[in-house]
Amino acid sequence: MNEIMKVIERRTSLRRYKDVPIKDEDLEQLLYAAQRAPTAGNMMLYTILLIRDQHTKEVLSKTCDNQPFIAKAPLVMVFLADVQRWFDYYLVSEVKEFCLRTGLEFRGPNLGDLFISVSDALIAAQNVVIAAESLGIGSCYIGDIMENYETHRELLGLPEYAFPIAMLCLGYYPDDYKPTVRPRFEQQYFVFEEKYHRLNKEELTAMFAQRDAAIPRPNKYGAENAAQYMFARKTGTAFAQEMDRSIRKAMENWQGGNPILVDRHV
Numbered sequence: 001m002n003e004i005m006k007v008i009e010r011r012t013s014l015r016r017y018k019d020v021p022i023k024d025e026d027l028e029q030l031l032y033a034a035q036r037a038p039t040a041g042n043m044m045l046y047t048i049l050l051i052r053d054q055h056t057k058e059v060l061s062k063t064c065d066n067q068p069f070i071a072k073a074p075l076v077m078v079f080l081a082d083v084q085r086w087f088d089y090y091l092v093s094e095v096k097e098f099c100l101r102t103g104l105e106f107r108g109p110n111l112g113d114l115f116i117s118v119s120d121a122l123i124a125a126q127n128v129v130i131a132a133e134s135l136g137i138g139s140c141y142i143g144d145i146m147e148n149y150e151t152h153r154e155l156l157g158l159p160e161y162a163f164p165i166a167m168l169c170l171g172y173y174p175d176d177y178k179p180t181v182r183p184r185f186e187q188q189y190f191v192f193e194e195k196y197h198r199l200n201k202e203e204l205t206a207m208f209a210q211r212d213a214a215i216p217r218p219n220k221y222g223a224e225n226a227a228q229y230m231f232a233r234k235t236g237t238a239f240a241q242e243m244d245r246s247i248r249k250a251m252e253n254w255q256g257g258n259p260i261l262v263d264r265h266v
């Protein structure tokens with residue numbers, strides 16, 4: 001196994017950190033790793049916010065589904081799917097006038113722009129994760145940054161067309177830390193040749209057998225199998241509903257609407 005594969009194999013999510021700041025030279029490398037990530041059309045449709053202010057981290061630890069370890073991470077990075085910068089650039093560069101002159105239709109940010117910027121932001125984030133691991137810095141994604149859109153917009157000063165798609169908590173491994181490598185589903189269930197294969201009941205049962213054996217019995221949800229257990233813990237929770245509400249609210253802006261909307265920020 002080469003060095004990169006070894007780093008990929010040993011990475012696990014880290015939720016407890018050594019109480020020391022990230023060294024400047026390490027941060028520089030993390031940001032360089034993000035910068036070198038593939039990016040659609042070389043547009044770099046993302047922005048990274050470095051969060052080191054204790055108060056901000058504490059607010060995030062509450063607004064991101066009450067996860068106290070967030071406040072203890074020496075460094076938090078928020079990855080924004082960001083098309084604001086490009087649309088601002090279009091406007092200051094008279095792209096609207098150019099469109100009128102040439103018959104092109106000018107439009108505001110739409111769902112395509114959102115999805116491609118989400119791709120860019122997540123690819124950059126994962127480059128940071130792997131680079132961090134190679135430097136002895138552990139990380140943990142926080143998906144809950146997509147919740148409480150209005151609060152996060154205010155807290156982080158976000159313009160309309162920059163959506164917080166992922167957050168990373170980062171910090172050096174504590175000296176006594178022993179990582180647990182968590183099992184994954186077998187490849188036969190998620191890698192198919194050429195065409196999608198929808199799993200039948202027998203295949204689903206086989207795929208989840210290990211997970212099913214691992215759930216606590218009895219449990220506080222009254223769940224009898226891994227599906228019921230996971231639905232009660234994740235898919236069917238209030239935080240999942242909040243994530244839907246929050247994203248729908250943010251998406252109100254991303255309908256390709258009146259470009260005058262965009263003008264307000266320039």
Ligand SMILES: Cc1cc2nc3c(=O)[nH]c(=O)nc-3n(C[C@H](O)[C@H](O)[C@H](O)COP(=O)(O)O)c2cc1C
Nearest residue numbers: 011012013014015067140141142143144180181182
């Ligand atoms: C998009 C995404 C969101 C996540 N959100 C959280 C989170 O809010 N809190 C948390 O403790 N872990 C979070 N995780 C970490 C996962 O729980 C973790 O990757 C998974 O359990 C597998 O464990 P491993 O990373 O150690 O292999 C998230 C991971 C991803 C990819």
